[in-house]
Each structure stands twice: as structure tokens, then as C-alpha cells.
Amino acid sequence: MKTKNKELLNKMRPLIGLIIFSIIISILSPRFLTKSNLFNVFRQTSINAVIAAGMTFVILTAGIDLSVGSILGFSGAIAASMLAGGGNIFLALIVAVIIGAFSGIFNGIIITKGKVQPFIATLAMMILLRGATMVFTDGRPIAVPGDKVSSVFRWIGTGELLGVPVPIIIMAIVFVICYYILNHTQFGRHIYAVGGNEEASLLSGVNTDKVKILAYTISGILAAVAGVIVTSRLSSAQPTAGDGYELDAIAAVVLGGTSLAGGQGTVIGTIIGALIIGILNNALNLMDVQSYYQMIAKAVVILIAVLLDRKEKSN
Numbered sequence: 001m002k003t004k005n006k007e008l009l010n011k012m013r014p015l016i017g018l019i020i021f022s023i024i025i026s027i028l029s030p031r032f033l034t035k036s037n038l039f040n041v042f043r044q045t046s047i048n049a050v051i052a053a054g055m056t057f058v059i060l061t062a063g064i065d066l067s068v069g070s071i072l073g074f075s076g077a078i079a080a081s082m083l084a085g086g087g088n089i090f091l092a093l094i095v096a097v098i099i100g101a102f103s104g105i106f107n108g109i110i111i112t113k114g115k116v117q118p119f120i121a122t123l124a125m126m127i128l129l130r131g132a133t134m135v136f137t138d139g140r141p142i143a144v145p146g147d148k149v150s151s152v153f154r155w156i157g158t159g160e161l162l163g164v165p166v167p168i169i170i171m172a173i174v175f176v177i178c179y180y181i182l183n184h185t186q187f188g189r190h191i192y193a194v195g196g197n198e199e200a201s202l203l204s205g206v207n208t209d210k211v212k213i214l215a216y217t218i219s220g221i222l223a224a225v226a227g228v229i230v231t232s233r234l235s236s237a238q239p240t241a242g243d244g245y246e247l248d249a250i251a252a253v254v255l256g257g258t259s260l261a262g263g264q265g266t267v268i269g270t271i272i273g274a275l276i277i278g279i280l281n282n283a284l285n286l287m288d289v290q291s292y293y294q295m296i297a298k299a300v301v302i303l304i305a306v307l308l309d310r311k312e313k314s315n
Contacts, residue, residue: 013308014257014272021276025283032279032286039165045278046167047226049271051245052252053178054222056270057215059253060182060195062262063118065216067107068223068249069242070129075099076227077133079153080142080237089153096224103129104220108213126246134239142237157232167229171271174222178267191215195262251302252277260306276301 026032051068058065075096082092103125110121144150159166182188190211193201202208226245231237256273258265280301284294 014255014269014276017255018272018276018279021279025279029283029286032283037282037286039168041275041278041282042168042171043165044281045274046165046171047229048245048248048252048277049171049274050174050222050226050229051249052256052270052274053174053267054219055246055249055253056178056256056258056265056267057182057191057218058118059250059258059260060191060262060265061212061215062195062198062260063111063212063215064122064250064260065104065107065219066119066122066246067103067125067129068219068226069245070126070133071100071103071220071223072227072230072242072245073238073240074103074129074133074136074227075224076231076241077137077142077237077239079228080144080231081136083144083150083153084142089150092153093228096228097221100220100222100224100227101217102220103223104217105213107220108209108216111216112209112212133241137237137239139239141239144231144235144237146235154232154235157229157234167233170225170229174225175267175271178218182267187211187214192263195264197263248277251298251305254302255305 022032031037051072055065055068078099079092079096082095083089107118107122107125110116110124111118114121144153156166156170161169182191190201190206193204193206194208194211198208201211223242227242230241234241252273253265253270254260254273255276256265256269256271258269277298280298281294284297289297
């Protein structure tokens, strides 16, 4: 009985943390609980949450993906460039997603077939795509044209549907799909199995390489989706877009209770982790805390989460 209660408490820990954190912030800043501010938090959290959903798959396999920020920037630049050249909006979206998918596949192949550590492989991809984005954009923003066709593209990042911002709707759809995959498909079970014990999974007949490649592919696709949202919101592709997003995504996954050792965690926990980071950023902005101190505060929160994870594993 005690063991079950402890497991339940561990699962509820991210949610309890979010509630306590929200209460503290609402006391420190009365503006926090206003409707407009909460919508703003969800809207700003949506991009990190979409990337973090993909990162959850990778970390559950005991991997890491440092290239998601660069994939975001490169795919957004390609989409903006196609629209600036008069291209079809749907083709631009498809190409952006394909770029994300191929980047993820490449990461997965290098890691599984090339036997390269995930940290090194995705770090190389991060640098490669960051350089490619700079070359492609020539270091300058690419503006999305202001015609009627491009207004549909801008609607993705700035529009509303039934009063709800579109990025929030996209985030919700992404998490429902990810939840279904992880909890109701064979692939989802294999993700947990590979992260929990790769050797045992291999002996049980699981194609561990295929599982890992698919996990990195999902991560790449969702990074590209986030790239489309960012580019749409800004109505332009910035050459430095996505810088540091990989750290926020990893932080959201860890804060949500997913173990960096793999095999344990949920995508529900990830969205809670993304909300904790979003609320932290929002609270620090409401209290006019300088951005340098915001980075320090975020690092402290992440360190606490990692230390709690290690303590739990040691027990």
C-alpha cells in the first residue's frame, strides 16, 4: 500500500509542483491570474511544449536531441523563403515538416548505425543546421509577404479559432496524438522498453534501432512544426530563431518527471513541465526581473528537478 502511495505521489509530483508554484506566483503578482495573462502564458508555452513533446520520445529511449532549436530555425527559414518566392502555402508547410523528419532520421541513423553518442550526434546536427540557416538566409531575416495567401500562414501563429489562439490548439492536438502513441500503441510500449532496458528489448525481438530512429524522427517533425509557428507569429524567419530552445525543451521534459536515464515518464508530465517554465518566465517578466537573472532562476529550477530525479533513482 505504501509503495502504491509513493508511486502515485511521484506521478503527481509535477502537477503538485505546478499548483504550488502557481499559488506562489499569484501571491507575488496579482496580474498573474488574469484571463489575458493566462492566455498569454499558454500561447508562449505552446512552442516549447510542442518541441518538448518530441523530446519526450527521445529521452524515454535514454537519448537526447540538441538539434531541435536548429531544426526549428532552418525549417522556418525554408518555409518563409518559399512564401516570399510566391510558393504554395501548403507545399511550404509540407517541405518544412519533411526537413524536420529527415533531420531526425539522420540523427537516428548516426546514433544507431554509426554508434555515436546521442549528445555528440545531435550537437553536430545542431551546428550543421545553424550554419546552413546562416548561409541560406545570408544572416538576414526573411519576411513573409503581406498578401492574402500568406495571411493564412500568419493565422497559424497569430490567429484564433472559437476564441482560442491557434498555437494552443496545435499544442493540444500534438499532445493528444503523442499521448495516444505512447499509451495505446506497440511503438509506445517499445519506446519505454528500449529506454528501460535496451539489451533485454533486443533479446525480446524489438528492433531497437528502428524504435530510436522513429523517436528522433518524431522529435524532428515536431521541432519543424514549432518552426512554422514561430515564423508565422513573427511574420518572418530570423536566422537566430530557435537558439536555446533545446535547453527549454529538455528542462520541460525533466521537470515533468521523465527520467534522463530513459524508460520512465509521461507526455502529460511534459506539458506540466512546459507550463512550469512558461509560468516562471511570465512571473519573472511581471516582476520586471532582468533576463540575466531569469536564466539563473531557470537553471536553479532545472538543477532541483535533476537532483530530485537522481535522489528518486538512488532510492
